[in-house]
Amino acid sequence: xxxxxxxxxxxxxxxxxxxxxxxxxxxxxxxxxxxxxxxxxxxxxxxxxxxxxxxxxxxxxxxxxxxxxxxxxxxxxxxxxxxxxxxxxxxxxxxxxxxxxxxxxxxxxxxxxxxxxxxxxxxxxxxxxxxxxxxxxxxxxxxxxxxxxxxxxxxxxxxxxx
Numbered sequence: 777x778x779x780x781x782x783x784x785x786x787x788x789x790x791x792x793x794x795x796x797x798x799x800x801x802x803x804x805x806x807x808x809x810x811x812x813x814x815x816x817x818x819x820x821x822x823x824x825x826x827x828x829x830x831x832x833x834x835x836x837x838x839x840x841x842x843x844x845x846x847x848x849x850x851x852x853x854x855x856x857x858x859x860x861x862x863x864x865x866x867x868x869x870x871x872x873x874x875x876x877x878x879x880x881x882x883x884x885x886x887x888x889x890x891x892x893x894x895x896x897x898x899x900x901x902x903x904x905x906x907x908x909x910x911x912x913x914x915x916x917x918x919x920x921x922x923x924x925x926x927x928x929x930x931x932x933x934x935x936x937x938x
Contacts (some may be wrong), residue, residue, distance in 0.1 A: 817841035
């Protein structure tokens with residue numbers, strides 16, 4: 777997958793040794809297995825099974841970097857009075873803002889400044905078929921977290937999902 781719209785801009789940043797990793801927005805931590813992991817848009821920190829903690833992004837960035845939720849109301853052909861419930865089918869698309877942010881993370885990945893970028897699962901799903909094109913998400917840094925322990929809310933340091 778190629779996110780090259782801001783290629784010249786990103787190349788100039790890398791060449792000028794601007795430390796993107798230390799920016800307030802793009803946080804990356806090193807896990808005990810030496811993986812460099814970043815948080816794309818979660819407003820919650822990730823705690824890994826080795827004790828490492830990946831900080832949350834700001835509420836502003838979390839809201840700015842959410843995927844588009846597209847709801848289709850499904851008529852299931854029956855109702856259960858007295859409940860007034862709807863069944864909706866969700867699908868997800870990427871906003872231009874999300875795509876621009878992905879370009880930055882992908883550039884960092886190509887420069888080996890990050891190995892895994894944790895994203896919400898709906899974003900991973902939207903990546904599979906973005907703008908009518910099918911992408912091989914496994915050839916990108918973008919992954920969703922894989923919980924090692926749901927009770928303790930510990931994320932795996934060596935297993936991620938697409």
